Amino acid sequence: MFLHGTSRINDAGHLEIGGCDVTELKAEYGTPLYIVDEQLVRRRCREYMDAFAASGLGFQVAYASKAFSVMAMCRLADEEGLSLDVVSDGELYTALQAGFPAERIHFHGNNKTPDEIEMALDARIGCFVVDNLVELELLQAIAAEKNQTVNVLLRVTPGVEAHAHHAYAATGQTDSKFGFDIGNGSAQEAVRLASSKANLKLLGVHSHIGSQIFETEGFQLAVERVAGFARKVKEELGIEFSVVNLGGGFGIRYVEGDTPLQVSEYVAAITDAVKTHFAGIGSKLPEIWVEPGRSIVGDAGTTLYTIGTSKEIPGVRKYVAVDGGMTDNPRPALYESKYEAVLANRAGEQPEETVSIAGKCCESGDMLIWDVELPKAESGDLLAVACTGAYNYSMASNYNRIRRPAVVFVQNGQSDLVVKRESHGDIIANDIVPARIAKQPVTK
Structure with missing residues (x-):
């Protein structure tokens, strides 16, 4: 992955943005996470x-x-x-x-x-x-x-x-x-x-x-x-x-x-x-x-995910799934947009395999990247997708009732939360159940 702005690989082999180790950002804010340089x-x-x-x-x-x-x-x-x-x-x-x-x-x-x-x-x-x-x-x-x-x-x-x-x-x-x-x-x-x-x-x-x-x-x-x-x-x-x-x-x-x-x-x-x-x-x-x-915010943004499951189809491809997808980045589905990525917690390691990054939505089209070279990814690894500062947070949705991610600004080793991660309560905050169907069903 091409490193933009203040991004670098630190002595621990981790991706660092704005002087902040992304593994520490994950521990503090969770994933998916939008990181802005x-x-x-x-x-x-x-x-x-x-x-x-x-x-x-x-x-x-x-x-x-x-x-x-x-x-x-x-x-x-x-x-x-x-x-x-x-x-x-x-x-x-x-x-x-x-x-x-x-x-x-x-x-x-x-x-x-x-x-x-x-x-x-x-x-x-x-x-x-x-x-x-x-x-x-x-x-x-x-x-x-x-x-x-x-x-x-x-x-x-x-x-x-x-x-x-x-x-x-x-x-x-x-x-x-x-x-x-x-x-x-x-x-x-x-x-x-x-x-x-x-x-x-x-x-x-x-x-x-x-x-x-x-x-x-x-x-x-x-x-x-x-x-x-x-x-x-x-x-x-x-x-x-x-x-x-x-x-x-x-x-x-x-x-x-x-x-x-x-x-x-x-x-x-x-x-x-x-x-x-x-x-x-x-x-x-x-x-x-x-x-x-x-051109002001695009390459300053990185989205951090946690890798979950994987699926290999012999002779076809290997899918690696992350804990986000088209809900936080619909651009690949809308515009066939292309991205680069790196295993953020193992950024210094050489690629071993070509995989495709799948989102977690219930859609076959929920694919973030087709064919990216990575070290052999394991559950719990962190995937950083570069250049997600523009039209990602702004287009994010609650499809499948997935909560929208948090956003942090990073600079000089300091991280500041600028948008909180949505809660489950936020998801239903505007829901209203009409009185005629509000009565709880009788259980027998």
Whole structure:
């Protein structure tokens, strides 16, 4: 397994993250356990902030909280000077409860409910990213009722199809559930309508072309398309964009063969393209916003499991089962995502066999890794799966009524619990048994 951030194999032959021996973390917190390398998260935040500061452009780096939304992460993002994007009332509530400054919160989503819009307006968040005409009219109506003027960006689809791993991760193409299409004229009409609304202040546009992208060409082409659109809007409507949000999608290394660029390379390509293609369109270059999520927390996360049973099918494969699975990491089932792993309590030993890691859910598709080389695994060994910081905790479920894991932040030899492991009581906390069936059966 490739070691990210502060991860290393210590003198005991154990995996160590943030100066914490994972065998000790298991003893204290149990498994499955999400372990977050706080130092690496902070380093990634600073790489973005420093790279944009060096560009000379105005900017905001908004952490995409959908990747991993807990109060401690919101506090960390605030400490590092990032803004925050949210896509639901739950993510917004988490941010507000964590004390994140509302004026640096951006609200996304293709189907914001009236209640969510009211909640965001009452909090006086910094910006709405408007996705469609229904939302545009709804936001104007509610803002007018509250006598507020709100900042908006219009999400546009530039017709750029990013080189995403899975079709579900590509969002910038014309056939997408998101945004106004530049090519068919709907984006320009949305600009005209938004600029006419008394309670909406149009800042500019938002474009997101996909996820897990390993090259810069897609971002550069998106900038070119959005700049062409901005020029047309300026010439035909007399409207200038003061903000252009270019989304996220910056890739990370999950397995051998993944070739992400350095943060500084992505940022330089984007900012250079902005300087080239937006020159002369308006009175000044627009402020650039981006929304990294996975690239901030993805490779900083490791999930620790305890190995239980195994099953060998001669001539076919050997299955090794862990005490988690698709409930804490549904991405292999959803996206055919690949991962690397190591026996965390025997990390210094050489591999002896190729096995497949199975989860404990009652689903044949509950497989975490197909074909990984490990030392001969025994019941009670610890398996660490790397790069699970993004879209793992946030997608976790209670399927089979399995309790969701705890989350710990580790740094400088210290571990801090940031999410408690769910209890059995938590599982039934919202259950209600109607009175008509609440009577206990008579036993004979």
